[in-house]
Amino acid sequence: MENPISDINKVFESRVRLGIMSVLMVNDWAEFILLKEVLEVTDGNLASHLKSLEENNLIEVKKQFVGRKPRTTYRATEGGKVLFKKHLQALERLMINA
């Protein structure tokens, strides 16, 4: 039998990263402020998790100016979506086996 936890991805192991990916699975481009509101975390904490997801090419970042205000939006990459889906399926399998 295939190892049920082989698809469990270390990179999604924090609640914040799990949350970021959940939001980006259902919203095309999401603003920093939306992520912050849904996840209820501090700016610094959120930014560091976003950074590491970006470094792993799981999400992409777009920085724009709206008037004079900077606006940062995020989107899950195709690869990120695939990995996250696999991660979810692995979680579900683990639940059934538990």
Added chain:
Amino acid sequence: MNSGQSQNNDLREIKSMMEKSTRFLSLSGLSSISAGIIALLGAVAGFLIMDDGSGEFIDRVNLESPFNYDIRFWYLLADALLVLLLASAFGFYFSWRKAKRLNLAFWNHTARRTIYFFAVPMIVGGMFTIILLVRNDVTLVASSMLVFYGLSLFCASKYTFGEIRYMGLSEILLGILAGIFTSCSLIFWALGFGILHVIYGIILYKKYA
């Protein structure tokens, strides 16, 4: 905690975050209930305004005769605008309160998106109804208000609670009936804007509050 439980918590959390980020969850059942009560009071006021001295019930729920801009027309218009104003104010208040309790920003992107999809059919419907009023063709005013309001709810329902879709369809149905049975359109108006709001408000309140 065993690992099955923690997986389960993860999955539940994922689902809740997906919902929170796509749906306008601050909409309160109390908003709908208060709007319904205000509309019913407005309908009673309309019924009193329509008193032409004949004492006939059926004449007073029939909004079809042209008023030729007599005083009753202006009273009814003021009545309708007052209902719209008060219902919106109470509606916003109760939803704002619920947002505070849920620890959500009230004017977030889900609220903006819901309002946007609600507003487009609503504004078109408002303009169309004003055209009917300006042409002094009041026969289909109640019908058009109900139909366009129903369409607005139907469009917005994708971004908030699913029940709103059935509420929208019910409003559209009542609007069509009001268009067929124009001689008692005030009754359909009271059913659609009054009773239906109260019923769906109670459903939403029980399920989500």
